[in-house]
Each structure stands twice: as structure tokens, then as C-alpha cells.
Amino acid sequence: YEVFIPLFPRDPWIRSKTLTNGKKTAATLQFHSAVDDDNIAARRAAQEACEIGRATLVVLDAQGEQLERTEEMAESASFAVKKSNRILRGMGSWGGWVANLATPNVTRITATKEYKKCGEGAPRTEAAPMMEGGVDEEHRSHLLGGRTTRTGGPTKPGSLDSIYERQENHLDAMSAAAAELSGIGMAMSSALSEQVEAIARIESNTETLNDDIRTVSRRAGRIAQSKWSKREKAAFKMYVNIRQIETQLLLGSMNDVVVLSASSPLALANIWGLWERQGNAIGLRNELTGRWIGQGFLGDIRCTAMEFGKWEEWEMNEKCMSSTRLICCSANWNSGGYIHADQDTLTVKGINPDSKKGAAFWSFTESEGYEQRKMAKTNKK
Missing domain, CATH: 2.80.10.50 (Trefoil (Acidic Fibroblast Growth Factor, subunit A))
Structure with a gap:
């Protein structure tokens, strides 16, 4: 509502109409000021959610690195045990020596790390930056003060154009935050899926390693009994x-x-x-x-x-x-x-x-x- 400027201030009816419009204008400004406060609080919450999401991605990436190191250590231990098993098989009997000739040598498996990316080439520990706009007093004054519209024309505080502009700015900021949170969610899902697969591989490698260790233990015990000591009675x-x-x-x-x-x-x-x-x-x-x-x-x-x-x-x-x-x-x-x-x-x-x-x-x-x-x-x- 625009403030009604009386043409004849001495007219009682016009004077009362002017006061009524003034009260409506004050109430409208107060309402939109409360809406601005709510918008600022919403943008603050969105920014905090994005910061928490970024921190969570950093933790997930560190956890993924740790799982990869664990998997590499398990593969290295498995290679050493398989190598020992092959050597003991050749030492145990002529049949084992022939088996070593007929089977390929043990080779080390080198794990290659592939970084998953989210969005257009961004690492998974990063998301799209939040669009400019904020929750502090400076941005609040900008929101409530006069600024230039999208068409380049000036606006007045309290006018419909100014209200529309503030709402558009708020929607743009929330849209950017929602896009970032979506990217963070996709990156978290990808990281968790990779870690689940890594845990499954580590579990499988651990079971295989356990079986290989038991095989080496059996071979070593047999060689010890047959070559360097008497067979122990059962x-x-x-x-x-x-x-x-x-x-x-x-x-x-x-x-x-x-x-x-x-x-x-x-x-x-x-x-x-x-x-x-x-x-x-x-x-x-x-x-x-x-x-x-x-x-x-x-x-x-x-x-x-x-x-x-x-x-x-x-x-x-x-x-x-x-x-x-x-x-x-x-x-x-x-x-x-x-x-x-x-x-x-x-x-x-x-x-x-x-x-x-x-x-x-x-x-x-x-x-x-x-x-x-x-x-x-x-x-x-």
C-alpha cells in the first residue's frame, strides 16, 4: 500500500482516510519485516546444513582412505603368505615341485584408487559453493534497503517491487543451497557405497588369508616332522x-x-x-x-x-x-x-x-x- 497524500488536508474525511492508510502501510512493513527475519533464519539453517554436509564428506573421505590402506595391507599380507605357501609346497615333495612348475607364479595385486566425482568434475569432498547472500546484518540491511531490480530500475523500500526482489533473492539463495545439499547427498551415497564394497572385499580377503595361513602352517608342520624331527604321536x-x-x-x-x-x-x-x-x-x-x-x-x-x-x-x-x-x-x-x-x-x-x-x-x-x-x-x- 502506498501512503495516501491528501490534496485537501483540512477536509476531515480525507484526513481520516490518510491516517487509516498510514496504519495499513505500517502493518504491511511490519509483516514483511517478519517475513525477512524468517527468510534469514531459513538461509542460516541452510548454510549450516551445507557446512555439516561438507564436514561429513571430509570424514567419509578420510574413512575411505583408511579402508583402502587396510585393503592394501591385507593384499600385501596375502601375497607374502601365498609366496611362502608356494615355496613350502616345492620343499615338501617332488609332487609339489612339479605342481609349482605347472602353475603360474604368485603375482602381487596393486590396487588403483579411483576418485569418484560429484557434479561437473568436482571432487566428492566438495560441493557447489553457496550463492552469495547471507544471514548477517549487512545482508539484512541490503535486503531491507533499496537496491536495483533485475531490469535495472530503482526500487523504494516497502514497495511491491522491493518485496518481490527480496523474495526472489531469497528463493535464489535457497535454490543454491538445495542444489548443494543434493550434491552432498549424492557424494555421501557414492562414498558409502564404495566403503561397503571395500568392507566386503576386505572380509573376503581376510577369510582367504586365514585359509592360506592355515595351509602354510600345515605344510610347515609336515616338513618339520618329516625332515628335522620324529613324527609326534597322536x-x-x-x-x-x-x-x-x-x-x-x-x-x-x-x-x-x-x-x-x-x-x-x-x-x-x-x-x-x-x-x-x-x-x-x-x-x-x-x-x-x-x-x-x-x-x-x-x-x-x-x-x-x-x-x-x-x-x-x-x-x-x-x-x-x-x-x-x-x-x-x-x-x-x-x-x-x-x-x-x-x-x-x-x-x-x-x-x-x-x-x-x-x-x-x-x-x-x-x-x-x-x-x-x-x-x-x-x-x-
Whole structure:
């Protein structure tokens, strides 16, 4: 509303009309001043959100750098262990030496870092700068004072053009802040996705590294026993039933053939003597046949050995005997291999992560009362 300038100030009606318009103008200016305060507060909040977003991107980038360094360290350790494993394989036997000739040498994997970019070539730790305009008193005075419109014409304080201009400036500033926040959000999403993938790779590399370390430990133990010291005698641990978790079938032996059956756990064919030797190697002796389960000459699993030799060495997770995979230590040139169960047939696979995923899980439980029954039978004799 424009202030009404009376042509005849002495006229009472015109005088009252002038006062009324003056009150409306004051109320309008007060209203738009409150709107300006709200706009300034909104721009302040937007700027703070952008600053927090930039700081978060910096933290995410540092975290990504740390994950990359961890991945590089894991790959370096994996290379050293694989190299040691190859050397020990060649030292262990002529077959291992021939296997080294037939397989390519271990090569180091060099990780290359790719910086993700957000927007038009900006690094992910940066976003589009907020457009000029602010929340301090200087910008407030500019907003409330006279300035030039988009068309270049002067404006008056309190006029509709001035109000429109302030609103347009506010919308421009908020639009720029929204664009920056959108860019920050996209950069954060990209960084988090990369870190999730990096964590998955580190987890996979750690599992592979753990398997490789166990393989090196087995090879080193075998070389130590065969070349520099006498073979350590196996120590008896307990009598166990071995149940495949997926099918709930018991591992047993019938006529020197390894089978999975649903017969009673008390049957001698399903009871195994668990023996342990240096290097975390275990042996399984069937109580019905008195023979040891191991890998045959053709790679199949049999229960025909009269002694606990190298071909009868197995490995499991002793810390979790209720759910563990079984590794045949002599498989794959003494590198080991996971046991897979297809219905009632057991096969030896590789030692790689794919073979590990498909390996069968086994539950080792102590055979209740068998040792007491055996001792009572021996004493009776």
C-alpha cells in the first residue's frame, strides 16, 4: 500500500482516510519485516546444513582412505603368505615341485584408487559453493534497503517491487543451497557405497588369508616332522558322533565305505575316535572297523587305512565343533580341500572361497556313555 497524500488536508474525511492508510502501510512493513527475519533464519539453517554436509564428506573421505590402506595391507599380507605357501609346497615333495612348475607364479595385486566425482568434475569432498547472500546484518540491511531490480530500475523500500526482489533473492539463495545439499547427498551415497564394497572385499580377503595361513602352517608342520624331527604321536581326545547339519545324517563306515545314514548314534559304525596331532591335524578312527578315514589314491574318501598317516589328516574349527567345515589336508597337493556332501556321497573340492561357500557343515558331539561301556567291557574281559 502506498501512503495516501491528501490534496485537501483540512477536509476531515480525507484526513481520516490518510491516517487509516498510514496504519495499513505500517502493518504491511511490519509483516514483511517478519517475513525477512524468517527468510534469514531459513538461509542460516541452510548454510549450516551445507557446512555439516561438507564436514561429513571430509570424514567419509578420510574413512575411505583408511579402508583402502587396510585393503592394501591385507593384499600385501596375502601375497607374502601365498609366496611362502608356494615355496613350502616345492620343499615338501617332488609332487609339489612339479605342481609349482605347472602353475603360474604368485603375482602381487596393486590396487588403483579411483576418485569418484560429484557434479561437473568436482571432487566428492566438495560441493557447489553457496550463492552469495547471507544471514548477517549487512545482508539484512541490503535486503531491507533499496537496491536495483533485475531490469535495472530503482526500487523504494516497502514497495511491491522491493518485496518481490527480496523474495526472489531469497528463493535464489535457497535454490543454491538445495542444489548443494543434493550434491552432498549424492557424494555421501557414492562414498558409502564404495566403503561397503571395500568392507566386503576386505572380509573376503581376510577369510582367504586365514585359509592360506592355515595351509602354510600345515605344510610347515609336515616338513618339520618329516625332515628335522620324529613324527609326534597322536593323542586321543574323545569318542564322537559326526552329524551333517544340512541333512541331519550321521557319518559312518560300512565295509570300509564312508556313508551318511539315519541309523542310531549308538551304533559302532557311527562312532569315531577323535585323535589330535601337532599342527592342528586330527584323525578319525571308526570304532566298528578300527580303520582311519582319509583320502584314497584316486582322490575319493575312504575308511581303509590301518594307521594315522598324512593321507588321514583332517582339520576343523575346534572352537566351534557344533558347526564346522571339514578340510582334507592331503588334497590338492597338500594345500587342503573342503568336503562337500551330495546326498550320501562325499567329495573333496578346492581350498578357494567358492569351495568354502559350498562346503558341508558338520556337528561333532561326544558319544554319550560309549567310553564307559567300552571300559566296562574291557574290565569284564
